[in-house]
Amino acid sequence: MVSLPLEAQKIEPTTPVWSLYVDDSSNQQGCGAGLVFTTPDKVAMEYAFRFKFKASNNEAEYEALIVGLRLAKNIGVKLIDIFSDSQLVVNQVTNNFDVKDSSIATYLAQTQLLLKHFHYQITQIPLAVKSHADALVHLASAMEDKIGRKIQVGLLAAPSTMAAEIEHNK
Template structure:
């Protein structure tokens, strides 16, 4: 069967990757230039550390996956991969990569983020240059904007695929295998699209074993009994609160999130 879409994409990639960045419209009127980055300029502050997200999604016969590389302000790189247990289109996989990257950056308290993607559709839908015509794209676009609102400012730009090779490689490996990619890149398995509304059940929270520890670490509240207060001080030294969540410290292990019975 003819594959005009794949041929057209190959031509677009070829032009995008091989167009010299120094060319301008005056020097070469027929050149196709990479679009300039779009940014939320009003709230952008150069004094605030900037995080950089490279992400890519992929859907093929082997499976569907996404990869992302989040660069911290000090140059460290966090690599992450996603494998989907459901079928997606390439555009949906790109959106899944974007949502995962934004959630990761937000969990690491990033305030400003620069997003780099080789997907023309995703970039232009985020900047409102393209409209989301079907229900799936509209749901993904809405979810992306909800996450972007959690940042002080952001900017997004389309880059050639050659500049997004690391995230592209992660997405290809994640779509083909279930295990860890090497030893330093975790692979998360998604059982359903991120836009699927989860069923939420109301849970009644009462005082638990965590309540006295949390109250002491956050507000310095101690029991009136001196003996109990002393025991609570010693016990609380093994715990910490991060983003309003109680964790148990470990000497050689990561922080352990404390949970109630439910």
């Protein structure tokens, strides 16, 4: 189960639509995900995740989306606008691109199961639009320990398609 920061547990939405910006990073320094939730009241909740496993860029983007959807489900979100810079992920989720890789097919299936809990819209956006999530993901993928006290940093021990649990650094 994903644990939430205290401020997320206290938020009562006054209008139904939340926003989720997701980003990934997969490079020689490591893999990670950055998420920015914006509540209906325009409160931003930031998350950075470092993976304890290797992932391609597309797998890492799906990891970011899956973790974000799990968090949204745990908060009780029903309506969500999702934003990603990944043309592949957005178009696979909207059934505009076929899946050619078995690993990605597993990620898409997991994503589709989670999306059943929401009324959602997913939109591809230019990288510059989500620079906030981009900054978080680079923080997560570049550093091992002692990342800022105000940013929730979690560790994914295994791919989300294996029902990974998330550990938060203290």
